[in-house]
Amino acid sequence: MPVWIRRTALALTGLVLGVTAAAWWLASVFDPAPHQSAAIDWVKARHDRTLAIDGPVRLSLFPRVEVRLSGLTLSEAGSAQPFAAVDELALGVEWLPLLRRRMVVDRIDARGVRVVLLGDAKGRRNFDDLLRPTTPPAPTSPTQTNGAARDATPTFDLHRIRLSTVQARVKDEAAGIDGELVLKELSTGRIESQRESALHLVAQFGFKAPALKGELSGSTRFTPDFGTGSLRLSGMSLAYKGDAPGASSIDALLKGALAWDGARSSLSASGLNLRVSANAAGLRLVGSTLAVDHFALDAARRAFAIGQLQLRVKGSQGGSLLALDLDWPELDVSGDSLRGSALAGKLTYGNALPLAVTFKSDAPSGNFDNVRVPAFEARLTSSAAARRIVGGLRSELVLQPQKRTALLDKIDLQLRLDEPGLKPLTLALTGMATATAATGGNTRWNLLGDVNANAFSTEGTASLAGITPNVKAQVRFNLLDLNAMLAPPAAGATDSAPIDLAPLRSVNGSLGVRVGSLALRQYRATDVALDATLDAGMLRVSHFRGRAWGGVVDGSFFADARASRLALKAGADGVDLNAVLKDVAAKELIDGTGRIELDIESAGRTQAELKSRLKGSATLLARDGALRGTNLARAVRPAKPPLSLNLNQDTLIRANRTDRTEFQELAASFRIDAGFARATDLALKSPALRAVGDAAVDIVKGRLDARLKTSFTDAPRSQDGAELTALRGTTLPVQINGPLDAVQWRLEWSAAVAGAARAPAAPPARADAERRPRDRPPQRVEPRPTAAAPTAAAP
Secondary structure: OOHHHHHHHHHHHHHHHHHHHHHHHHHHOOOOHHHHHHHHHHHHHHHOOOEEEOOOOEEEOOOOEEEEEEEEEEEOOOOOOEEEEEEEEEEEEOOHHHHOOEEEEEEEEEEEEEEEEEEOOOOOEOOHHHHOOOOOOOOOOOOOOHHHHHHHOOEEEEOOEEEEEEEEEEEEOOOOEEEEEEEEEEEEOOEOOOOOEEEEEEEEEEEEEOOEEEEEEEEEEEEEEOOOOEEEEEEEEEEEEEEEOOEEEEEEEEEEEEEEEOOOOEEEEEEEEEEEEEEEOOEEEEEEEEEEEEEEEEOOOOEEEEEEEEEEEEEEEOOEEEEEEEEEEEEEEEOOEEEEOOOEEEEEEOOOOOEEEEEEOOOOEEOOOOEEEEEEEEEEEEEOOOOEEEEEEEEEEEEEHHHOEEEEEEEEEEEEEEOOOEOOEEEEEEEEEEEEOOOOOEEEEEEEEEEOOEEEEEEEEEEOOOOOOEEEEEEEEEEEEHHHOEOOOOOOOOOOOEOOOHHHHHOEEEEEEEEEEEEEOOEEEEEEEEEEEEEOOEEEEEEEEEEEOOEEEEEEEEEEOOOOEEEEEEEEEEEEHHHHHHHHHOOOOEEEEEEEEEEEEEEOOEHHHHHHOOEEEEEEEEEEEEEEOOOHHHHOOOOOOOOOOOOOOOEEEEOOOOOEEEEEEEEEEEEEEOOEEEEEEEEEEOOOEEEEEEEEEEOOOOEEEEEEEEEEOOOOOOOOHHHHHHOOOOEEEEEEEEEOOOOEEEEOHHHHHHHHHHOOOOOHHHHHHHOOHHHOOOOOOOOOOOOOOOOOOOO
16 A cells, blocks of 8 residues: 555544544533533643634434534644644444443544645654554553453444545655645445445545546445555445546546555455556557456565456557557466466557567466566568568567566567668667666667668667657667668659658657768768757757768757758868769869868758758868869960950850869858858969959859959969969959859959059069068169269150
């Protein structure tokens, strides 16, 4: 019996005994009116409590002593705070047993009872004084026999109780109880040790701790044994509607017989039948039943027996239908001896893709601590238009009743999955898994596996309590080739294809993945590490890292299934930029190595929506590479100013695969908004030229628009040095426009010459004069001209 039920019963018993003692005292003096003050003084002296009787007191003496009281209140010990109150109380006591020092209470009728039951963390309760005897036993002489001494001790017998509207406020810190119990109706027959009696009740629970809220109603016959603290219930028909710890919306009906042996702390049942509908551990149960012919559990003797167990579970989980049938004819365990029969059953799960599992076993063996069910076999089948699953499981099932644990040992699972969008998957698993009911239905596993020739190991835990399962797992692959599992991309796939993040809502938990070598489509990576959490449809990859494209890639990622939102922060250092763009965007625009940094986010349900709503930032720093599409230095060779250049003729160059504009450094910082990436600090440096400008990339349409201001430097050692030296001091505007697959370069010579004409002339010596002295080349000192010499013409 739970401790909180026992303590509540003790408190109510103490209240009844206290009120009964006061009423019996009033009845014994025959004239209550003059002695009400004496009763109040007696309660004050014995219990340091204040008793008030505000209503009339009625007393009758034939055929039994009966007293009727109303308006009773009783305070806390040593305090004026109310402890209990009774609107109406009627008590009847038999005459003749009183002469033999036996108090036989014919009936107790009470209505409108209110009581406050409190207990502190040290186990002290506010009704302990009511449970102690009010008068010490009279001293006995040595000549008295044991029988006479027993006759001198009053005994108690109760024929009937009728209670209505009894409210008990209970708060016991030591037991962790906090709430309210309301007995709307309680009636019993004769209550006597080892005597069967009838009970009918309607009780309401409103407890915060434990979380219990609902109504219990029904009837049963009960047999108490006060000497051993035992209780036997038979002919039960008890119904409960409400919530309980770990379950909600309960509608349960229990029939049969239960017995608790207080001396041996053992539980037994016979003809037990439970029918229940509820929400528990993420399941919605409807009309599920448990039938047991007989059941016994004696932990002290290490004995456990069950006969003709039939479990029928019907319900759903996450909208998928669930059904379980289990039959176990016999299991009898006593210490180290065990006998029993094989079990069998069937499990079905799912709607459009139902999974059917049939299972069986051989006869069990073992002992009380470990019930071993050998040769446990399960056959898995699932067939639908979208998916087909076939497989089998062999294992040894171990039950540990005292620990409330089930263990699958020596697991050998073989599974094949055929599904559109994937190549046929073959999965093999070996290892062990345990499930423990004592910790909220936790499952733990340690497995070795192989999926399409990719070996792995995994360990973790899963909890099925609550609406959404919670899984914590670690997975390690030496080699993971996802191309061996994924089907080739569908032909004609477009950006309008939906992106479904709903599966992120089906599970919560954390995941750690370590992969030695990874292949996915065109991507290749090594030393991959990823740590992620999943909660309420929000995936947070707190850190990922790997080696790819000749460098190191690391960052974090976020996905929200509710808002269909994605966010990425990543950096790639020392990577081959041409390989990056070729894999990610299928473009070949830049050669060289460098660093890329991304901080982007978007929201949408298709790839097109994600592109159009993309925002954030991106930076690029490349070294010792080249821009593909044109050779800018070669393109300006014919322009040997001033005579060979048509002032009004621009040069239009279409990008090709062979030409390259080499650079020592290329840098740009992009701001991204609404699918457009813009940079105003684009800078390119090479031995022959310098270029600065701005660029805009339309990510949705895949278009580039850039404008550069190109200037030429002295480069005598380059292959184009002679021609470019002639352009020294010229600023050439260059526009780059068009789709990324076919951009065009426009060299705006007309603008360059117009700019040169507008620029003021400056003597060559001016440029040298502007140099810092340490950078200025040594100069030859010319003799100063005489006064008669003509003045040199300005250049």
